[in-house]
Amino acid sequence: MMQINPIISHLPSTSSINGASxxxxxxxxxxxxxxxxxxxxxxxxxxxLQIQSDKATTMFAEGKKIDLHDVMVSSQKASISMQAALEIRNKAVEAYQEIMRMQV
Incomplete structure (x- = not known):
């Protein structure tokens, strides 16, 4: 995995300004x-969240004691989280592609 170094690490040492601390x-x-x-x-x-949703769905399908409301809430939480993750991924890919199109 590639490590992203923060900009601060490229600045001159601050020990001369405020000490080593x-x-x-x-x-x-x-x-x-x-x-x-x-x-x-x-x-x-x-x-x-995905695992919790799967467990709740399985419990409901097996007739175990769980409310339909709880199953639907866990399912929606997992769904919304997945949609958010996909949108973040899409934006990251778009940003990468835009950077690649830049001329140096």
């Missing part, structure tokens, strides 16, 4: 705001 603070901020981690968590959340 400022540099450590920036490094900690970079670790917390890793796009790859955010993306991975979002996909895992989407997957868990």
């Amino acid at each position: 400022k540099q450590i603070e920036i490094e900690n901020l970079n670790k917390r705001n890793n796009f790859g981690d955010y993306f991975k968590n979002a996909i895992q959340d989407l997957n868990s």
